[in-house]
Amino acid sequence: MREYYEFRFSGSGGQGIMLMGQILSEAAGAYEMKNVVQTRSYGPEARGGACRSEVIISQDPIDYLEVSKPNFLLALNQEAFDKYLWDLQENGTVVIDPDLVTVDPERVKGFNVFPVPVTAIAKNQVGMPVTANVVALGVMCSVTGVVSRKALESAVLAAAPNGTEKTNLKALAEGYKAASGFNLDQ
Amino acid sequence: MSAAKIPDISKYLTRLPHIWCSGCGNGIVVGAMLRSLEKLNLEQSQVAVVSGIGCSGRAGTYLNLCGFQPTHGRALAFATGVKLGNPKLHVIVLAGDGDTLSIGGNHFIHACRRNIDVTLVLFNNSSYGMTGGQHAPTTPEGYKTTTTPYGNIDGNFDAVDLAKSSGATYIARSTIYHASQLSDLIAKGISHKGFSVIEAMTICPTQYGRMNKLGGAVEMMETLRKDAVSAKKAAGMDTDALKEKLLTGELYVKEGATEYTEAVQNVIAKAQKRRAQ
Amino acid sequence: MKRNDSIRVWTGNDACAEGAIAAGVNFFAGYPITPASEISEVLARRLPEEGRTFVQMEDEIASLSSVVGASFTGMKAMTATSGPGFSLMQENLGFAIEAEIPCVIVDVQRVGPASGVATHPSQGDIMQARWGTHGDHPIIALAPYSVRETYDLTIRAVNLAEKYRSPVLLLSDAVIGHMSENMVVPASDEIEIINRTKPKVSPEEYKPYLAVGGEVPPMASYGDGYIWHTTGIIHDETGFPCTSNPNMIDFQVRRLHDKIAFNRDDIVTVDMRQMDDAEIAVVAMGSVARSAVKAVKMARDRGIKAGLIRLVTIWPFPDEEIIQYTSQLKAFVVPELNLGQIQGQLRQTVEGRTKIVGVNRIDSKLITPEQILESIQNEVKA
Numbered sequence: 001m002r003e004y005y006e007f008r009f010s011g012s013g014g015q016g017i018m019l020m021g022q023i024l025s026e027a028a029g030a031y032e033m034k035n036v037v038q039t040r041s042y043g044p045e046a047r048g049g050a051c052r053s054e055v056i057i058s059q060d061p062i063d064y065l066e067v068s069k070p071n072f073l074l075a076l077n078q079e080a081f082d083k084y085l086w087d088l089q090e091n092g093t094v095v096i097d098p099d100l101v102t103v104d105p106e107r108v109k110g111f112n113v114f115p116v117p118v119t120a121i122a123k124n125q126v127g128m129p130v131t132a133n134v135v136a137l138g139v140m141c142s143v144t145g146v147v148s149r150k151a152l153e154s155a156v157l158a159a160a161p162n163g164t165e166k167t168n169l170k171a172l173a174e175g176y177k178a179a180s181g182f183n184l185d186q
Numbered sequence: 187m188s189a190a191k192i193p194d195i196s197k198y199l200t201r202l203p204h205i206w207c208s209g210c211g212n213g214i215v216v217g218a219m220l221r222s223l224e225k226l227n228l229e230q231s232q233v234a235v236v237s238g239i240g241c242s243g244r245a246g247t248y249l250n251l252c253g254f255q256p257t258h259g260r261a262l263a264f265a266t267g268v269k270l271g272n273p274k275l276h277v278i279v280l281a282g283d284g285d286t287l288s289i290g291g292n293h294f295i296h297a298c299r300r301n302i303d304v305t306l307v308l309f310n311n312s313s314y315g316m317t318g319g320q321h322a323p324t325t326p327e328g329y330k331t332t333t334t335p336y337g338n339i340d341g342n343f344d345a346v347d348l349a350k351s352s353g354a355t356y357i358a359r360s361t362i363y364h365a366s367q368l369s370d371l372i373a374k375g376i377s378h379k380g381f382s383v384i385e386a387m388t389i390c391p392t393q394y395g396r397m398n399k400l401g402g403a404v405e406m407m408e409t410l411r412k413d414a415v416s417a418k419k420a421a422g423m424d425t426d427a428l429k430e431k432l433l434t435g436e437l438y439v440k441e442g443a444t445e446y447t448e449a450v451q452n453v454i455a456k457a458q459k460r461r462a463q
Numbered sequence: 464m465k466r467n468d469s470i471r472v473w474t475g476n477d478a479c480a481e482g483a484i485a486a487g488v489n490f491f492a493g494y495p496i497t498p499a500s501e502i503s504e505v506l507a508r509r510l511p512e513e514g515r516t517f518v519q520m521e522d523e524i525a526s527l528s529s530v531v532g533a534s535f536t537g538m539k540a541m542t543a544t545s546g547p548g549f550s551l552m553q554e555n556l557g558f559a560i561e562a563e564i565p566c567v568i569v570d571v572q573r574v575g576p577a578s579g580v581a582t583h584p585s586q587g588d589i590m591q592a593r594w595g596t597h598g599d600h601p602i603i604a605l606a607p608y609s610v611r612e613t614y615d616l617t618i619r620a621v622n623l624a625e626k627y628r629s630p631v632l633l634l635s636d637a638v639i640g641h642m643s644e645n646m647v648v649p650a651s652d653e654i655e656i657i658n659r660t661k662p663k664v665s666p667e668e669y670k671p672y673l674a675v676g677g678e679v680p681p682m683a684s685y686g687d688g689y690i691w692h693t694t695g696i697i698h699d700e701t702g703f704p705c706t707s708n709p710n711m712i713d714f715q716v717r718r719l720h721d722k723i724a725f726n727r728d729d730i731v732t733v734d735m736r737q738m739d740d741a742e743i744a745v746v747a748m749g750s751v752a753r754s755a756v757k758a759v760k761m762a763r764d765r766g767i768k769a770g771l772i773r774l775v776t777i778w779p780f781p782d783e784e785i786i787q788y789t790s791q792l793k794a795f796v797v798p799e800l801n802l803g804q805i806q807g808q809l810r811q812t813v814e815g816r817t818k819i820v821g822v823n824r825i826d827s828k829l830i831t832p833e834q835i836l837e838s839i840q841n842e843v844k845a
Contacts, residue, residue: 022472022643036645042498063760066829154466158466252692257528257695263520263528267528267538269532270529271538292522
């Protein structure tokens, strides 16, 4: 089958969940010229306890506009994890921040679960807590290889506010590093 | 003013005779407005008149000027688009008190707030004439109309106060008895850079006058004459003496406030400068 | 790494705003409303950069009022809203139709009635678009199914408005408006721009509504030296009321309809896919059409002769284009995010010649390809 991915990023408002979707869409859509569709929670929903941003990446034109069986889930808080795990594809991958999410092993049977303390990494290794989303993006892309690292770096740079380029690249690198021990079993 | 000096306004008129009742004051207001154009010597094709719905709104139909009669209450909002679309045009709104202050009340206060260079000639006959003499937001308490057969219980707006507190920068009032003054005030309003409101007190002998036993057109005009006190004269009078009186003349003028089409141009300049950087 | 600069990852609302700029829209007035607000927000920033005018008005009524007012002076004018705001615009929409003033209204549809569900998609305004304003009137409405098509149809809406001196509606929805997709932005020389026809006669000879049989009367801009008047009252070719002349009233109202009806082939666009041998036709529009595309593919994979009739123009309704298939089809399957608004019109078009079944959702969720497929399969078996 031709390449087709469904990503779901989730967490709470302010964690940069929407921006993750935008950066990934930009990397896949404008740098690698794959087809992308991004949908997201909107307005009050996006400000609440569990917001999501979903990205479909495909070599073929994307017909149906919504993520129906995500291959990948990122959950950056408990509520998001509890709410958005249900329709994950068999053998799908879950990346969680173990400092923020407790996983019941029964619920994740048949999934690949990668715990990465992205918030702590952003704070301690990168030195800028708001880059946790970029660390997570590095983890997701390292694990999946959905876009090249170069494309992702370029998209991160384009989205980074002036003066934060180096910090954001470091965050991305920390994400790739943290994911280097993980192998996809699918 | 001698008769010889009254400007000829025939070139502005078309499609007469009009539909207004005998004794109606609307024709006098329209005449005053047209004489103001002639006095200002404006290029005829550079004037646009947006009119309201109702008796006064019909005025536009008799004018050989660019203009249109859109939906009830919205004339000022349409006029805002006309002026922004072509700021060189002299945009005049002819509309009644019900149209402007009731259904169009929101647009009225917001046109004042924006201070857009549009001139509103507000025909105030204290009622809805076209639909049969119902009460308007200008009908005084106690007065009878077809929808207040026991006397009006609603408070009434003072258009001048409302305009002032909403941000209009030229506000004047006159009456159909004082047609020459009315014409001068409209001319000043057109010349003023910013939103101008000229309240023209007019009469409806057919409905409102009859229901309230105010007499015929002549008596109603006589009442306007007696009630009117110029702002200058009023300055020297005590409050009691001014009760029931109608202040006329220039009632509020603020020069130098930013006009809206200029403000829009300023935004454009700012955006283009930022983009060039 | 270098990005491909002709590609943009835009939301539908971004694409609508940028399409408006590409189309030459130089006046936009709007009032905030979910899920259409981003169109205002983008244009508030972008139009001044282009030296053009953006205003936020006091409500939707004033928004369309000022849009129509600006169009009188020759501006290409547009507003954007959603269901509740669209309801407020209906009276002025009627004025623009009757006075024949070009303008574009974008309706990013959300769930109704009333405040409904502000952030979720619906196709509940199909009939409001057609008959929301009172009286007998024609209307043009288009519906995009992708971000790129939102861009293209915004341009087309502006062009059709100018060409036919008519309001044109763009019926987007909350999914199309809020989702991002990557799209190739066409070069400006690839974009067709249509401007309204100005009068060729002298100001003295000009009659703003002089036209017969589907012609579009030329429109002078206020300030151009042509003095002309109009009104929402039924008027004759001069723009002045003709309410005491029944023949003229009849002629003028029919002329409005003829103007659109005689030119329907230029206005109507339908995207037909795999219809040649189809036994089941899915009729869909907007975001739902994306589910329909997938459903038709899934059906074909299962050996079912399914095809797609995607309505790009909703009004005037593509009846001729659809009728040609009635005899070859077992059924029309009509998925829509309402309880059967397109379906009702289709019944009128098909006049009982072919079975019609609806797939309807009003729970704020998009119809899935599987739901449509199920309906297709049921009709094959039936």
